[in-house]
Amino acid sequence: MNRINANLHRLPHVTVLGIPALITPHKVSRSTVHLGIYCYELKGNGNALEYPMIVADEVPDAECVGTMLTLAPMLMERVHQLMLLPGDIEESGDNYRYTPAEFERMYFEG
Numbered sequence: 001m002n003r004i005n006a007n008l009h010r011l012p013h014v015t016v017l018g019i020p021a022l023i024t025p026h027k028v029s030r031s032t033v034h035l036g037i038y039c040y041e042l043k044g045n046g047n048a049l050e051y052p053m054i055v056a057d058e059v060p061d062a063e064c065v066g067t068m069l070t071l072a073p074m075l076m077e078r079v080h081q082l083m084l085l086p087g088d089i090e091e092s093g094d095n096y097r098y099t100p101a102e103f104e105r106m107y108f109e110g
Helices: 100-108
Strands: 011-016 019-024 038-043 053-056 064-070 081-084 089-091
Touching (some): 011 100
Antiparallel strands (some): 019 064, 038 053, 038 064, 053 081
16 A cells, blocks of 8 residues: 655545544555654555444554544554444534644644
């Protein structure tokens, strides 16, 4: 799976279990993720963002169906993965796409 530079792309704004996030069907190069943004990879059964889906710190390329960037941690210490079911990812009401920098400003600069 190709890795993208998160800073060069506008990603859909969603809410995952109540936490604001950006999501993409690509693997994101971690070196492009801003300090303070959490980067999680998504594992699924196919090549699309389909359910059930596993959120993990890292997923092998062959099993990765995308990446999620959040402003709050999704996984706690000793919890290595989280299963998402239908309804756990909700589109935001704005239907906009944001770069990670714009996403940060929207929540941290008010």
